[in-house]
Amino acid sequence: MDLKQLSYFVNVVDQMSFSKAAQKLHISQPSLSNAIKSLENELGFKLLERTTRNIRLTDAGNVLYDRALHLLLEMDIVEKEMKEVKLVGSGELQIGMIESVKHWIPKVIHRYENEFPNMHITFTEVLARDAVKKSLRTYATHFIITNQPIDEEDIETIPLYEENLVLVLHESHPLVNNESILLKALENEQFIISSEGFQTREDILRAFELEKVEPTIKFEIERFETALSLVQENLGIALMPENYLQGRQNMQVVSKIIDSTALTRTVYLTHMKNRYVSPATQAFIDETKSFFGKSQ
Template identity: 65%
Template structure:
């Protein structure tokens, strides 16, 4: 007994006609009659009483019909669920990101929500290069927005945009009143920098090294929010991504663009090259790339 036989049987019962059922099923009437006969042989009893004028279910046929309808309904539900799985996976989208992406990614999410309101989005910070690779390879995230160039054969890195690292200092700091500031003006300032392993730290150190300048590191932090809290107490200065500051309107914080070509970086979209992603997840990837095209 298989699903095709049950489908044939249920269709015959619902139509109460072999000819009408055969037309609906797109098979010949003799083929349908043989299929029902084979089903009766398999179950070991007659399920339909046939006459020249009508068809009736036997007592045993009634029981089989009820079971068959239930089984076929369950299969339709399974087919629908599998179509949804193909479209949206398990209904969960896990995104890794750097802090400065918070400025624009809600705009992409708003567009996405209009099409996939049932998808659950999990946003996590993934900052260092090693953590980016580990998170992708262990399938902890579907993709990551990072300022790290991940040059690995199994990982795709798509450049999205460039952003500057800008100087942030307290409004009462003497440098806040200057129109033009260079890195040489910062080499004796108590500096707040991200911890080892973070790309922003490497960018800052590289910029100072390119001008053969020393940096007086006073505080090391993991989050820009911590750096801002120190700056608000006028405990030091820092360089951080301009996008991170885009929605900050704290008047005590002054932002200054430094005249140094080294203080610009690229932000990338990264994901595993050969990983299967449901179409609903691919749509989000496409929306990100179109957002910056």
């Protein structure tokens, strides 16, 4: 049994089709079928039940599939780390991020590029907590800037800064003229909030709970851009990170501070504790921490 056989087997299971798997692997279907049969003969177990219409994993196949996924991921990680050992000033840096960092991260890049001008940087939005953990553990990203407080043994979580969550509403809304706004005043408003699994949602609902107020949730969204569009059409109100609104000029939308000390959130930098970090990657992490006055 070798890694190529395991890769073939995993692809067949993922595609649930020999023909689709063969096409993805760029080999002939007979060659793929023979490789799976050879693996089954070697193990002494039938791994797949095949009919004219579908493929089903046997009990042995289920066990092997889970183990094979883990082994192939580990091999992929080893290959990535070996490549990164050689990177000192060029290569690719993959950064996960939330929406509100876009106002400050270009400033960090300006400083970083003085030392590493040849790095290719890829930004990916990674929002929900499970997505953050998966992205880091599969090495899809080198590190992630997130508002999710990740408490895992294999993940380092460094607080960078705190920011307020501010009320965003249409210019014609009656509350625009209020100097001070309490959460109680929002109780019967059509509220726009992040979907389940997003830390901002938890932060907001906790603030309402502390004030013993029940918000009237009308819309659930994944991106603040969607919330802003709904507010712009006067379809509801929302609470958003103040940094997300920096640099925006929209006369139809007004932001107001809410009289609540609970409406804040922390932004963190997270990365795998035991992952090899190239000098170029470490330099970006250090530059980010330095930008917010954090010790190296």
